[in-house]
Amino acid sequence: MEPNAIEAKIKQLPQLHFERMHLTDFLLTWEKSADEIAAVFAVADILQGMRRSNISARVFDSGLAISLFRDQSTRTRFSFASAANLLGLTLADLDEGKTQIAHGETVRETANMVSFMADAIGIRDDMYIGRGNTYMREVAAAVQQGYDAGILEQRPTLVNLQCDIDHPTQSMSDMQHLIHTFGGVENLRDKKIAMSWAYSPSYGKPLSVPQGVAGLMTRFGMNVVLAHPPGYEIMPEVEAEAAKQAKASGGSFTRTHSMQEAFTDADIVYPKSWAPFAAMEKRTDLFGQGDMEGIKALEKELLAQNAGFKQWECTEELMKRTLQGKALYLHCLPADITGVSCAAGEVTASVFDRYRDPLYRQASYKPYIIAAMILLARFKNPADLLQKRMQAARKRVR
């Protein structure tokens, strides 16, 4: 994007209604209006355009971005670090092992104690159904209380970096990739996307990726097909939301127990392993009871269950069933690649290899999506702010 095109995009921003995002959080995509979702994509594009034109997008001279990862992460961790850095915020990682949190601090207290100079908070908490999103809402309520009481000088915005329900920075990056690949969101109407379960030798992968895809991509008139073996259902509330949205957008949301059926004539395929929702709920209960023996037994049971569905693999044969054999293959990475990272996995090596560049590009949008979410929550008039940055034309690299 040339500077002129960036400025044009900035000028169009005020056509969208996203005022409600100011001083709030980004927890679930389906809580946001169509305009708010569109604003995130637009601002992400603008920020990427600015960086590619070597124009600094630092809108903070100082300030912290707090991160809290309750599960391992590479790309989301670095995406959050990159987004913070792009805007001028400094990352401060709340490593629970190094803190006194284990010593009886409440969520409310910790949230305020780390936020005196925080403009953003990013949290990953995806291990237990019913826990992660709830925890994020507690943190958000706590900093809101602190801000209302005049204790916090600013209201840090909370960005959901993956919870038990949604993975909005992932699904929004995936969607941005589709928008760019298909040449605009309007071109996605009537496209068929197969969000399919796939076999993995590990068990218990988060449900937030398929749920995030179902909860977002049903909004744009696409035909979203959710495919999985019997017993691998996702959260019913998300399915209901997806169905409602599909109807409203003029698309569809269907389910099938056949990977073949899902792939047939698909424009886009997203084959990925996840854990059965019911089993994850049971796991949370066992965890709540401190029943570690029960958890071990459940894991064994789930691995045995998984092993019955090794044929759910994204092969060249399956890819041939897609539209002209050329569907866009998506994955949030890392993928379980048959013969590479495991004996039998989600995808054959030849399919994965063919799509490596697009896969990396898919991931590359995440820093900009996160930065856009922060910017829209922290600034009342983003168009004015960005326009001034364009005029200042401060170089990112001198």
Added chain:
Amino acid sequence: MEPNAIEAKIKQLPQLHFERMHLTDFLLTWEKSADEIAAVFAVADILQGMRRSNISARVFDSGLAISLFRDQSTRTRFSFASAANLLGLTLADLDEGKTQIAHGETVRETANMVSFMADAIGIRDDMYIGRGNTYMREVAAAVQQGYDAGILEQRPTLVNLQCDIDHPTQSMSDMQHLIHTFGGVENLRDKKIAMSWAYSPSYGKPLSVPQGVAGLMTRFGMNVVLAHPPGYEIMPEVEAEAAKQAKASGGSFTRTHSMQEAFTDADIVYPKSWAPFAAMEKRTDLFGQGDMEGIKALEKELLAQNAGFKQWECTEELMKRTLQGKALYLHCLPADITGVSCAAGEVTASVFDRYRDPLYRQASYKPYIIAAMILLARFKNPADLLQKRMQAARKRVR
């Protein structure tokens, strides 16, 4: 504070004599003159005023702030990170587990090796009596030698983030909270503050908080009462210092074995657990001898001793004895709250809940206190520096 008020406060700074702080460290409050202490409070207020007025206080374009935490920390860790960020320094954490320090590096060598581009060093080392403060002085001497020899291009200032003797960033934040709550340091004269031991199911909490309070608050004409069960004495040197200072300031420093007596008609109460000094000395000896069995036995003994004083709890009944039943309740957090974080603890939930906002505000001063300490040590003419920042009026948030 409006910009005019901030500028007025800056103009008053040169009335204080704090020249001696330049290129030195902040280790114990009682090593600092009254003017030097006043300068820290004034600069902290100015920095807070600037941030609230959205004026950037970045006085460093680059530079590192080294942190070394030899004990867990949440709020002090984030306060130091916030202070560094506010001034434009980048945090670099010296995680001893990731370094070669265990492999025989000396204090002197390590201190210089990490300080080539360091403007500040913050250390927490509070686990062993006789060790923490000594270690900090070794580090300070080492960087002074390096600076004198022309090896270090700048003299990093060392800030004590809690040692075995004092916790100056805590006691100064506590004091700043009192100054703001009571409307000025002059209004604290003749106020009664009860620094009282309280029961906790854990043992061995650092002595630096009660010692820091006794060593600082006796300087302002306050009546400081130290209350604890027999056997829970603090360091005698600190008590002597407190007594001397109280006499000089026209206040008082008294001790009692009755929490009731301490709370009676108190304006301020600070009920908090700590370990007996003599036991902590013994623990250091056992540690020095590598006698881990002896340490375990001592811990058991101390927990049993603690259990005899469960009635030392800050209850509503006790609070009623304070002046008009409305004393300001202080705590450095996290508190052991009865029925919340433990079965029986330092304070009942209803008292804690009622003071939550003021408690968070008390903590909120720490980043500014630390930033003020760094600024006063690293700049020869802080008034001129701050005045220029006011005139530049660079926005923290664009």
Added chain:
Amino acid sequence: MEPNAIEAKIKQLPQLHFERMHLTDFLLTWEKSADEIAAVFAVADILQGMRRSNISARVFDSGLAISLFRDQSTRTRFSFASAANLLGLTLADLDEGKTQIAHGETVRETANMVSFMADAIGIRDDMYIGRGNTYMREVAAAVQQGYDAGILEQRPTLVNLQCDIDHPTQSMSDMQHLIHTFGGVENLRDKKIAMSWAYSPSYGKPLSVPQGVAGLMTRFGMNVVLAHPPGYEIMPEVEAEAAKQAKASGGSFTRTHSMQEAFTDADIVYPKSWAPFAAMEKRTDLFGQGDMEGIKALEKELLAQNAGFKQWECTEELMKRTLQGKALYLHCLPADITGVSCAAGEVTASVFDRYRDPLYRQASYKPYIIAAMILLARFKNPADLLQKRMQAARKRVR
């Protein structure tokens, strides 16, 4: 250096041919031309001069510097952090324990995933012969592919922070120390430097320091003597490179099994422990086979072998054999000091103490060397860039 002298040095830069460094990496010093090596020293001097003159060398307004340490590190870790900070980059540490790398991510994938906003990558991987440098080349190739495919918006430069073959940031800092101590690179011609093995109670120290010294210092007309007990050979490829370079530069590269002979009339001595190359190769094989028992047996064997050479210690007697008894003593630190960090080690305490200031100065060049390597790889016209920074004269400390 005064600003005038700095500007003069900048003006001389274009006399050197270092165009090929743009958008490439720094892996082995002997892959770089004489002019490229000279450019690193010159830019390091300029950056140090600027910082000492309080002129900001921030050439990045935002951007990340990724670090990956597969072995413990204090000084190199902080040197990399300092270099990044000096140039305006923010450190993001790729802690493999906190990431999903163990879960089957490929080198290629991870390298791209962390590099979307990375301008520099620093890696230490020195534990296994045949592995570290190979790994770095894989990472460099991966980000080159990502950049060529338009996935990465910039080509991050990879800096070798110690591998199995070379330790270029160390040897270049050592050399910069010699240049400054002897008053110019031209004064090093015909100087004798003894790179000698020395006894240490630990085993398996990396070979990259002696190899780095042999591979660099043979380029300047010096007489480089490599001394070690029989069996402690370094990599033959590096020896061959050193011999070739010595011949070309008019210096010499000789080997001896006598520490006495090496020290005789030496201008510079560098006594330091390292592991035998052959044993380290064997260790890598055992590691590859997962033979942990074999590794333990090998370690025992190596310690026994080491113990036969306790007389290889840098003593006052040995120092007296050097030129006028005043050779410059070098060490990369931390040293094993007899009676201080171990019962018997590489150097006696009195020798070490006498050279402490020069040793610390030797280490102090590393941040500037690293910053110069990054700058020369990331900017097409460093002279112009630096000249503009001089003219802007933005203060590092306000």
